[in-house]
Amino acid sequence: MRFKDPTLPQRALVRKSTLAWALLGLTFVAATLGCEDEPKPNSTATPKEAPAPAPPESARPRPDVAPILEIDTVSPKVGFERALLQHPEGKAQLTTLLSDAKRWIEGKDVVLIVDRKTKVSWVATYLDELGKVGPSKITIRTDTRKEFSQDQHFVPEAKVQAPPCSVVGMVTSDFGTAVWKLSGGTAGKRSRGMAGPDLSMTGDTIERFAKGCKESTTFFVSVADGIEWGLAFDLAASSRVLEHAKFDSSVLLSEVPTAGQKVALKH
Secondary structure, three states: OOOOOOOHHHHHHHHHHHHHHHHHHHHHHHHHHHHHHOOOOOOOOOOOOOOOOOOOHHHOOOOOOOOOEEEOOOOEEEOOEEOOOOOOOHHHHHHHHHHHOHHHHOOOEEEEEEOOOOOHHHHHHHHHHHHHHOOOEEEEEOOOOOOOOOEEEEOOHHHOOOOOOOEEEEEOOOOOEEEEEOOOOOOEEEOEEOOEEOHHHHHHHHHHHHOOOOOOOEEEEEEOOOOOHHHHHHHHHHHHHOOOOOOOEEEEOOOOOOOOOOOOOOO
């Protein structure tokens, strides 16, 4: 016959309580050990330096290549640098920039890119300063009429030697043209065409004057005040496609002449 122990429920309860306390204690010990394993900050360690900021674009080294020579509607440029000719110090800036680029210019064939709408006086100044650095040849590149080449050989005025019979062409203030000799004399004039200077009729006049000066292959060009560079370039380019006259270079006059009068070259 079995007898039920009256203390059995009490002993079971005690065992459960003891087991619970034991588990709680183990959990506490594990947590304590985990905290002790965490690395403590070293008060003597040197703080890490913040990364240096990237240098500004202007401070980064430029590639060691020949600078692009250019004149846009804002100012002349040599590479990335501008010379503001509208300011008194602009010409000196251009002189310095071209001198700094001398190794890319002296004795070299160079190309000067010029926007059609730029000022003619800026082109004349650039040619003059560029000539002082000593390039072997200067080609001006400008968008022009489809029948003309956009690359034309120009000689700085101060560097040219030409006979007095050399031909001068000019776009006048009314967008007509005038052609005469460097030494002066009656100018042959043409009226404005449908879309600006009539370069076809002007070409006939240029050929007529060129027949009397076989020894000159230089064409002198100018435009009236206020007329954009593009028309001066078109006139110069038109002289290269004439059937009965041969020109291999152009000279942009630094001062606007009076049609028919003697032109005093700047030397």
